[in-house]
Amino acid sequence: xxxxxxxxxxxxxxxxxxxxxxxxxxxxxxxxxxxxxxxxxxxxxxxxxxxxxxxxxxxxxxxxxxxxxxxxxxxxxxxxxxxxxxxxxxxxxxxxxxxxxxxxxxxxxxxx
Amino acid sequence: xxxxxxxxxxxxxxxxxxxxxxxxxxxxxxxxxxxxxxxxxxxxxxxxxxxxxxxxxxxxxxxxxxxxxxxxxxxxxxxxxxxxxxxxxxxxxxxxxxxxxxxxxxxxx
Numbered sequence: 001x002x003x004x005x006x007x008x009x010x011x012x013x014x015x016x017x018x019x020x021x022x023x024x025x026x027x028x029x030x031x032x033x034x035x036x037x038x039x040x041x042x043x044x045x046x047x048x049x050x051x052x053x054x055x056x057x058x059x060x061x062x063x064x065x066x067x068x069x070x071x072x073x074x075x076x077x078x079x080x081x082x083x084x085x086x087x088x089x090x091x092x093x094x095x096x097x098x099x100x101x102x103x104x105x106x107x108x109x110x111x112x
Numbered sequence: 113x114x115x116x117x118x119x120x121x122x123x124x125x126x127x128x129x130x131x132x133x134x135x136x137x138x139x140x141x142x143x144x145x146x147x148x149x150x151x152x153x154x155x156x157x158x159x160x161x162x163x164x165x166x167x168x169x170x171x172x173x174x175x176x177x178x179x180x181x182x183x184x185x186x187x188x189x190x191x192x193x194x195x196x197x198x199x200x201x202x203x204x205x206x207x208x209x210x211x212x213x214x215x216x217x218x219x220x221x
Contacts, residue, residue, distance in 0.1 A: 009152065034209070043116075043202055043212035044155075090154060097143055097206060098168065102154035 002027055004093050006103035014111045019063075019078040021106050023091030026072065032094040033074045035065055038105075039087045047089075050074060061085070086110045114138050118203050118213035125193040125220045133188040133216050135203030143206035144186040145170070146178060148199040149215070155202060161186055193220045 007022040025033065032051050036044040048059025055067045061084075065076045074091060091103040116137045125131055135144065142163045147155040157170030161180040175197060177189045186205075190197060198220045203213040 004154075036212075041215075043214045044210075045212075046209050049209060092155075098160055098162070098170075100145075100157070100210065102156075104152050104154045 002031075002093065002095050002099065002101050004091050004101045004103040006089075006091050006106050008106055009104065010107045010109065012109040012111060013081045015083055016080050019076070019081045019085065019108065021076040021089050021091075021108065023065075023074045023076065023103055024072050025074065025091075025093040025101075027093065027095065029095075033065075033067060034092040034094065034100075035059065035063070035074075035076045036090045036092060037061075037087050038090065044090060047076070081108075081110045083110050083112065116203055116205055116211050116213040118201075118216050120216060121214070122217050123219070125190075125218065127194060127220060129193050130189070130191050131193065131218075132190075133201055133203075133218075135186045135188070135213055136184055137186075137203075137205040137211070138184060139205060139207060139211065140183070141205035141207050141211075142183070144180065145204045145206070145210065146176070146186065146188045147202045147204065148172065148197075149202060150199050158188065158201075193218075195220045 003026045005024045034049045035047040048057045050067045058064045094100045145160045146158040159178040161167045164183040167178045179187045201216045204210040
């Protein structure tokens with residue numbers, strides 16, 4: 001079965017430090033890939049998406065992700081964390097319109 | 113545009129009670145989805161619809177029913193609620209990406 005794995009349910013960084021959230025998908029055919037952010041008591045908001053146009057995808061709020069087919073990975077990064085980045089982040093893979101698989105989520109804490 | 117809206121925002125049910133969650137979207141999307149979110153499990157697809165009058169089962173459909181009588185609305189029903197259905201429920205519609213509603217927090221005691 002198709003699946004998405006996020007390594008690390010909790011990540012803590014200091015303000016100004018690099019943010020790296022890891023995501024791996026299981027598939028021989030690269031699907032569409034997404035990163036979503038969820039703030040407390042809110043729905044999911046799209047950060048960025050990969051649709052095969054470019055392997056390095058830039059999103060909102062300074063986030064970017066790199067698709068690596070050889071590693072079946074789609075890790076999310078941000079050079080300098082801000083306090084407002086504290087949230088839960090979900091990686092997702094869409095195998096078709098009816099089959100989007102989500103990772104379990106990574107909660108990002110930003111320390112002052 | 114309001115995007116995707118969900119009602120109610122919160123609900124507490126007793127075991128065996130029934131309820132309907134309403135999702136509405138104003139983006140004219142064909143595809144709509146219902147997910148449940150549980151700690152440590154991400155989002156799991158309950159049911160989805162590819163257009164008015166059509167519905168299909170997702171990953172975890174047992175105990176739920178859905179209807180899509182109008183293109184803009186997608187209803188999720190629980191006929192006899194169980195404590196295992198305590199969760200946060202999200203509706204989404206699909207354009208070039210999925211747009212999510214704000215969620216419904218359901219507690220079944």
